[in-house]
Amino acid sequence: MIRPTDNLxxxxxxxxxxxxxxDAITARVLxxxxxxxxxxxxxxxxPQWLAVAAAALIGLLVVAGLMSTRLAGRGVxxxxxxxxxxxxxxxxxxxxxxxxxxxxxxxxxxxxxNAFDWTGQPRGTIKLATPLDDHLYxxxxxxxxxxxxxxAKATPQQLFDRxxxxxxxxxxxxxxxxxxxxxxxxxxxxxLDLNSGSWRVGFRNPGAAPTELHSVAIDPSVVQxxxxxxxxxxxxxxxxxxxxxxNYFGRPSQFWVVRLSDGAILSHQTFDAKVLGDIVASPDSTxxxxxxxxxxxxxxxxxxxxxxxxxxxxxxxxxxxxPSFGVIAFGQDDSVVLVNTSPLASGVxxxxxxxxxxxxxxxxxxxxxxxxxxxxxxxxxxxxxxxxQDVHDSTLHPSVRVLIVRADGTSVAVPGTYQQP
Amino acid sequence: MSTAATDADLLGQTLPVTAERFCxxxxxxxxxxxxxxxxxxxxxxxxxxxxxxxxxRRLNKFDPIRGxxxxxxxxxxxxxxxxxxxxxxxxxxLWTRLSRVREATAxxxxxxxxxxxxxxxxxxxxxxxEPRDRTLLALRFGADLDLRAVGQALxxxxxxxxxxxxxxxxxxxxxxxxxx
Numbered sequence: 001m002i003r004p005t006d007n008l009x010x011x012x013x014x015x016x017x018x019x020x021x022x023d024a025i026t027a028r029v030l031x032x033x034x035x036x037x038x039x040x041x042x043x044x045x046x047p048q049w050l051a052v053a054a055a056a057l058i059g060l061l062v063v064a065g066l067m068s069t070r071l072a073g074r075g076v077x078x079x080x081x082x083x084x085x086x087x088x089x090x091x092x093x094x095x096x097x098x099x100x101x102x103x104x105x106x107x108x109x110x111x112x113x114n115a116f117d118w119t120g121q122p123r124g125t126i127k128l129a130t131p132l133d134d135h136l137y138x139x140x141x142x143x144x145x146x147x148x149x150x151x152a153k154a155t156p157q158q159l160f161d162r163x164x165x166x167x168x169x170x171x172x173x174x175x176x177x178x179x180x181x182x183x184x185x186x187x188x189x190x191x192l193d194l195n196s197g198s199w200r201v202g203f204r205n206p207g208a209a210p211t212e213l214h215s216v217a218i219d220p221s222v223v224q225x226x227x228x229x230x231x232x233x234x235x236x237x238x239x240x241x242x243x244x245x246x247n248y249f250g251r252p253s254q255f256w257v258v259r260l261s262d263g264a265i266l267s268h269q270t271f272d273a274k275v276l277g278d279i280v281a282s283p284d285s286t287x288x289x290x291x292x293x294x295x296x297x298x299x300x301x302x303x304x305x306x307x308x309x310x311x312x313x314x315x316x317x318x319x320x321x322x323p324s325f326g327v328i329a330f331g332q333d334d335s336v337v338l339v340n341t342s343p344l345a346s347g348v349x350x351x352x353x354x355x356x357x358x359x360x361x362x363x364x365x366x367x368x369x370x371x372x373x374x375x376x377x378x379x380x381x382x383x384x385x386x387x388x389q390d391v392h393d394s395t396l397h398p399s400v401r402v403l404i405v406r407a408d409g410t411s412v413a414v415p416g417t418y419q420q421p
Numbered sequence: 422m423s424t425a426a427t428d429a430d431l432l433g434q435t436l437p438v439t440a441e442r443f444c445x446x447x448x449x450x451x452x453x454x455x456x457x458x459x460x461x462x463x464x465x466x467x468x469x470x471x472x473x474x475x476x477x478r479r480l481n482k483f484d485p486i487r488g489x490x491x492x493x494x495x496x497x498x499x500x501x502x503x504x505x506x507x508x509x510x511x512x513x514x515l516w517t518r519l520s521r522v523r524e525a526t527a528x529x530x531x532x533x534x535x536x537x538x539x540x541x542x543x544x545x546x547x548x549x550x551e552p553r554d555r556t557l558l559a560l561r562f563g564a565d566l567d568l569r570a571v572g573q574a575l576x577x578x579x580x581x582x583x584x585x586x587x588x589x590x591x592x593x594x595x596x597x598x599x600x601x
Binding site: 016 | 441444445448451469478590594
């Protein structure tokens with residue numbers, strides 16, 4: 001309780017606030033400035049300034065092993081929504097069970113989501129009884145066997161089964177601090193919550209109570225910012241492991257390898273704020289990519305000299321990549337990584353590559369004109385589904401086309417244009 | 422979040438400073454300021470983005486001979502906040518009448534955890550203050566500016582800024598006592 005004698009100045013300084021994310025603000029500001037045709041010379045004669053947006057968007061990256069990887073933040077609201085041109089408007093019927101699927105939103109039917117298999121063929125349509133609010137996203141399980149809405153204030157996360165029917169959830173609705181993500185197996189949800197000031201991890205089946213919750217001894221100072229910055233990078237119940245990452249623009253990056261069954265921290269690394277751009281774990285929690293800050297466009301100096309891929313078990317080096325490469329996600333079979341070869345930025349085309357983890361060689365490369373907005377990892381394989389949007393589309397659910405890139409370097413486009421689910 | 426150090430760092434570079442460096446240096450403080458000065462997360466986003474964009478677009482016009490870059494920025498930020506607060510007061514009045522005030526922005530898991538009852542009271546009282554008082558407190562305690570910098574941002578002397586901040590604190594304390 002606040003008393004008249006309390007030091008209001010200190011209370012105000014420490015007041016937790018829903019602060020805008022500086023990285024997102026920076027990305028939008030720089031992208032918008034560029035759109036306004038400000039010449040690089042006006043920005044200090046350094047054409048690399050565009051790269052900054054990347055550092056920002058790296059921070060927005062919600063890599064989650066096999067989860068949907070969303071790259072874009074809230075768009076600059078100055079640009080009109082582009083008109084989607086769906087490849088089809090038909091209802092493909094109930095999606096098949098036991099087939100890994102990629103879901104996109106049907107732009108002409110709110111609440112409808114079309115499913116494609118990993119060869120790019122349409123396999124089904126689910127229809128939510130009530131379309132989601134525009135500020136919510138539908139996050140599919142890695143194999144499409146379930147769905148969960150994104151986190152939103154005052155809106156408990158909703159769960160749906162593989163056909164889009166709501167699942168009762170007796171856990172999340174009662175705990176506003178709960179954060180949950182799909183586990184790599186697509187069957188479990190991994191949970192992270194705060195209990196009396198300490199973080200707890202656990203996992204459960206969708207719609208069921210958590211099996212057990214275990215405290216993780218993470219330094220409380222990482223939670224004093226009021227900023228969403230601590231999250232699962234991977235969660236692997238079958239291996240009893242999870243990797244938690246704290247990554248926030250301008251602050252030291254950290255990761256923890258955690259044992260799910262008791263919350264024990266098996267390893268913990270902290271990096272100076274200017275060293276890394278992002279930290280991403282493989283879906284099976286065995287590898288961790290420490291992407292150099294150079295990959296996010298930082299020009300401040302102090303960036304790691306390479307993007308390193310290390311073993312989570314002992315911290316040993318597995319592969320060293322060019323520091324301009326930022327790891328977005330690992331293939332589930334740990335044969336390849338998807339990287340950005342130029343900084344990620346809102347409103348800027350994304351340059352991508354697929355790198356072999358065995359040889360470090362480039363298997364596939366794209367210098368296209370589109371912006372990567374999200375990516376899915378193929379369950380059990382080495383392919384990625386890339387959600388690509390027009391660089392000028394800054395809506396919450398941009399029009400996207402989906403390109404499936406396989407570990408052998410071949411690719412196939414899903415026919416049509418849809419919306420980010 | 423020391424502005425003096427920030428200015429010294431930036432002025433130590435060859436001007437004009439790059440937009441990226443400028444944003445990296447100042448965006449965190451501007452965001453913190455905006456979160457405290459605004460009445461909603463969405464408004465805070467708008468203030469922070471608009472202020473930074475405004476500054477970046479004029480960065481090549483900044484003249485170090487006329488003052489520190491921090492002071493220049495915070496004047497821009499204060500002006501943008503003032504303009505937003507005017508518009509926001511009109512919107513807020515409408516929302517209140519319609520009883521549809523709703524925040525759609527995701528709430529951070531961390532902010533929920535930390536003494537949320539007291540903090541919510543403090544935040545509610547802060548948001549109940551007049552816009553100018555919120556701006557004063559946000560510059561002083563959100564952006565962590567000293568009184569001289571607060572005065573420069575708002576076009577007043579150091580002493581006047583100090584008195585204004587104290588008055589704003591008194592109003593906040595009164596608000597907390599009236600609404601325990």
